[in-house]
Amino acid sequence: MREILHIQGGQCGNQIGAKFWEVVCAEHGIDPTGRYAGDSDLQLERINVYYNEASCGRYVPRAVLMDLEPGTMDSVRSGPYGQTFRPDNFVFGQSGAGNNWAKGHYTEGAELIDSVLDVVRKEAENCDCLQGVIL
Numbered sequence: 783m784r785e786i787l788h789i790q791g792g793q794c795g796n797q798i799g800a801k802f803w804e805v806v807c808a809e810h811g812i813d814p815t816g817r818y819a820g821d822s823d824l825q826l827e828r829i830n831v832y833y834n835e836a837s838c839g840r841y842v843p844r845a846v847l848m849d850l851e852p853g854t855m856d857s858v859r860s861g862p863y864g865q866t867f868r869p870d871n872f873v874f875g876q877s878g879a880g881n882n883w884a885k886g887h888y889t890e891g892a893e894l895i896d897s898v899l900d901v902v903r904k905e906a907e908n909c910d911c912l913q914g915v916i917l
Contacts, residue, residue, distance in 0.1 A: 783830050783831075783910060783911060784831060784911055784913035784914075785830065785831060785844065785909040785910065785911060785912050785913060786831055786832055786844065786912075786913055786914050786915070786916060787844050787845075787846070787902070787905050787906060787909070787912060787914075787915045787916070788802075788803075788832070788843065788844060788845040788846070788915075788916045789845070789846045789848070789902060789915060789916065789917045790802075790845065790846070790847055790848070790917075791847075791848045791849060791917075792848075792849055792850075792854075793849065793853075793854045796847055796849060796854045796855065796857075796858055797854065797857075799845070799847065799858075800857070800858045800861050800863070800864075803843055803845070803863050803866070803867075804861075804862060804863055806832055806843075807863050807866070809825075810825050810828070810829050810832065810833070810841075811825045812829075812833070812841050812863075812866065814862050814863050814865065814866065815840070815865065815866070816836070816840035816841050816842060816865070816866040817839060817840055817841070818839070818841060829841060832844055834908065840866075841866070842866060842867065842868050843866055843867055843868075844905055844909075845867060845871060846871050846873065846898065846901050846902050846905060847867065847871060847872050847873070847874075848872075848873045848874065848894065848898050849874045849875070850874065850875040850877070850878045850879050850886060850890045850891060850894065851874065851875060851876065851877065851878035852874045852875075852876065853878075855872050855874050858872075859872070870901065871901055871905070873894060873897045873898050873901055874894075875890050875893065875894050877890060878890065879891070
């Protein structure tokens with residue numbers, strides 16, 4: 783089986799990513815609680831491309847969400863499919879970069895990168911046959 787890891791970062795990436803997951807959930811028959819509610823064998827056959835199966839028959843997106851500030855993460859969590867994501871896969875700072883590239887690259891971002899890489903590594907290691915990464 784092929785598996786894809788989805789990584790989304792920053793305000794724009796997380797807002798686009800939230801819509802992406804709404805569409806993918808609809809295409810795969812996943813409801814906002816993470817349960818399969820579809821009616822097609824093809825949906826179930828392909829569900830492991832984007833999802834890990836968790837306890838109680840829930841499907842969890844294989845996604846890592848990152849940002850330098852918690853605001854966008856809170857919006858994703860409170861969105862229609864926010865409860866489907868693993869809470870451990872939200873990696874965020876507290877201050878943001880204030881539209882300052884150097885601050886995001888050298889200070890705030892540099893402090894988060896190890897945490898982000900740990901979560902990405904953990905998700906990749908959980909795959910049987912990682913086919914690709916969407917960034």
